[in-house]
Amino acid sequence: MRRDYDANVIGSGHNGLTCACYLAKAGLKVLVLEKYHSIGGMTNTEEVTLPGYQSDTHAICIQFANFSPTPDELQLDRYGYELLHPEPCWSHAFPDGRAITVHRDLDRTCQSIARHSQKDAETWRRLYQSFLDQKDAICAAFNNPPPSFAEQGARLSSPIGLDQYRFEMQNLRSWCNETFEAEETKCLAAAWGVHVGVSPDDAGGGSAAWLFSMVIQHFGNNVVKGGMRQLPLALARFLESHGGTIRVNAQVKRILVNNGVAVGVELTDGEQIDCDGPIVSSAHPRHLALDLLGENQVGPDIARKMRRYELGESVMVVYLALDQPARCKAGRDVEQSVYVHPSPPSLDYYSQIFSEARGGLLSAEPFALICNDAAADSSRAPHGKGLMKLVVQPVPFDIKGDAGGQIRSTSWNEVKEPFADRVIEQLTEQYLPDLRDKIVSRVVHSPLDIQQMLPSALAGTNSHGAFLPYQVGPMRPIPEMGDYRSPIANVYLCGSGSHPGPGVTMAPGRNAAQAIYRDLGLNFAETIGKANTP
Numbered sequence: 001m002r003r004d005y006d007a008n009v010i011g012s013g014h015n016g017l018t019c020a021c022y023l024a025k026a027g028l029k030v031l032v033l034e035k036y037h038s039i040g041g042m043t044n045t046e047e048v049t050l051p052g053y054q055s056d057t058h059a060i061c062i063q064f065a066n067f068s069p070t071p072d073e074l075q076l077d078r079y080g081y082e083l084l085h086p087e088p089c090w091s092h093a094f095p096d097g098r099a100i101t102v103h104r105d106l107d108r109t110c111q112s113i114a115r116h117s118q119k120d121a122e123t124w125r126r127l128y129q130s131f132l133d134q135k136d137a138i139c140a141a142f143n144n145p146p147p148s149f150a151e152q153g154a155r156l157s158s159p160i161g162l163d164q165y166r167f168e169m170q171n172l173r174s175w176c177n178e179t180f181e182a183e184e185t186k187c188l189a190a191a192w193g194v195h196v197g198v199s200p201d202d203a204g205g206g207s208a209a210w211l212f213s214m215v216i217q218h219f220g221n222n223v224v225k226g227g228m229r230q231l232p233l234a235l236a237r238f239l240e241s242h243g244g245t246i247r248v249n250a251q252v253k254r255i256l257v258n259n260g261v262a263v264g265v266e267l268t269d270g271e272q273i274d275c276d277g278p279i280v281s282s283a284h285p286r287h288l289a290l291d292l293l294g295e296n297q298v299g300p301d302i303a304r305k306m307r308r309y310e311l312g313e314s315v316m317v318v319y320l321a322l323d324q325p326a327r328c329k330a331g332r333d334v335e336q337s338v339y340v341h342p343s344p345p346s347l348d349y350y351s352q353i354f355s356e357a358r359g360g361l362l363s364a365e366p367f368a369l370i371c372n373d374a375a376a377d378s379s380r381a382p383h384g385k386g387l388m389k390l391v392v393q394p395v396p397f398d399i400k401g402d403a404g405g406q407i408r409s410t411s412w413n414e415v416k417e418p419f420a421d422r423v424i425e426q427l428t429e430q431y432l433p434d435l436r437d438k439i440v441s442r443v444v445h446s447p448l449d450i451q452q453m454l455p456s457a458l459a460g461t462n463s464h465g466a467f468l469p470y471q472v473g474p475m476r477p478i479p480e481m482g483d484y485r486s487p488i489a490n491v492y493l494c495g496s497g498s499h500p501g502p503g504v505t506m507a508p509g510r511n512a513a514q515a516i517y518r519d520l521g522l523n524f525a526e527t528i529g530k531a532n533t534p
């Protein structure tokens, strides 16, 4: 049998590519296999609406990747990766025309918050200081394998550790009520729960909202020059310059296992590719365990746990090419923000949209994150034109009905256009008065479309598994696979279904590489040229 590769990586999302790059840097001959027709997974940029309009199809903003040592370690700037720093970072717009805007400058953010509450502005400053005090520890937590259960338990022996544990468990509603006095400031933070699929009443939302808010206050809400796709392209250039190969339109059907050791993969067209070393998957962990390996290989206990692994919330995405940038009722700062969270100033609104979606209902008043691609990077659209993306979430994957009482069908293929109409009508009436009239092209991707495009977006979700306290750290995806290792000795996980979870972070890919290096007897710190890296 011919052995062409030392390592196979399944999936060319940014985590799969990151892991592949570190393996190639150690001298392994790496093959990356991708189901889609281009690389990038949820970090891609395509002309979805019209020629010349470059939409970031999924992720647009670099938030937690600002913690990542990968761009420096792999010198990604030499391969075309460059960040832009949009100002303002994000705004929260309210239907009555008021808003809060978070600027790169802390004083300006506090001035904006102070229009709603002076006390909350002072609190924001204090929260930011506490972030600075913890920044290095947070960075280390992201960019290393998760602590063991014993290490996690040890910190509970101190009052500070216990307080931190309480904060990590606290729900958004509790933390917002404890922290802020104005409902507007509470919603400024609470909207971040939507990004990670956490309602105000789910455990664990408070710390996620704090972290998102403070990371952006500190680093900015950055975008990649030329589109998010430049990140996987830079990783791909690094990989290819280190002898690696990437194949697109190559869907892995199963991992071939012989006597408990993976020996290659079989593609959906029947082709078999042999591999002499690690097979690393950035696919959804449920897809890895149940389809690519199968219950025969992982055993009934792991199969049961992966079946109950919670998927999280589904999303629908609306791409809009605009004749001109849309005007915003709340003013120029909001128009220029790369992200706008539009909602009434009410935590109950957020509880409502989650309970509707989880009950199978299309929301009567859906939440749509507004991503302003063209404001963040004018090269994304022809001169003078506008380009926006609306990420509508949470939405049900299996529709049972319509809380708005208008849409009769329960099939996403029939529902997506009328539901997108509702979103656009609502935004036009309450926030962006000329949005409807400026649209020259609109494309809607339902959760079903997204799943068909990327198998990692199981049920149209964006997180490779819900981000809840019982599915994080060494419990992600399940304790038996929480250290990037699977029950098959040379099969690893390296995607967002592993610590530290979803988002553009490069961290699961790099952390998995650290685990693989250890198992292969390679020295990670020496290979990347940093003797002091753990």
Ligand SMILES: Cc1cc2nc3c(=O)[nH]c(=O)nc-3n(C[C@H](O)[C@H](O)[C@H](O)COP(=O)(O)OP(=O)(O)OC[C@H]3O[C@@H](n4cnc5c(N)ncnc54)[C@H](O)[C@@H]3O)c2cc1C
Binding pocket: 010, 011, 012, 013, 014, 015, 016, 033, 034, 035, 036, 040, 041, 042, 043, 057, 058, 059, 060, 061, 062, 063, 064, 250, 251, 252, 253, 282, 283, 284, 287, 315, 317, 391, 453, 454, 455, 456, 457, 461, 462, 463, 464, 494, 495, 496, 497, 501, 502, 503, 504, 505
């Ligand atoms: C609409 C949307 C907006 C988002 N916005 C942001 C944002 O602004 N900022 C942010 O930080 N995060 C954002 N995210 C989340 C972020 O994009 C993802 O968490 C992250 O990019 C996932 O990266 P990954 O490499 O782990 O997995 P993925 O990008 O999902 O890559 C996995 C790859 O594996 C491939 N694959 C799966 N199974 C197989 C198989 N059997 N054979 C071959 N290939 C396979 C898939 O096709 C895919 O390309 C967003 C996500 C979505 C959907």
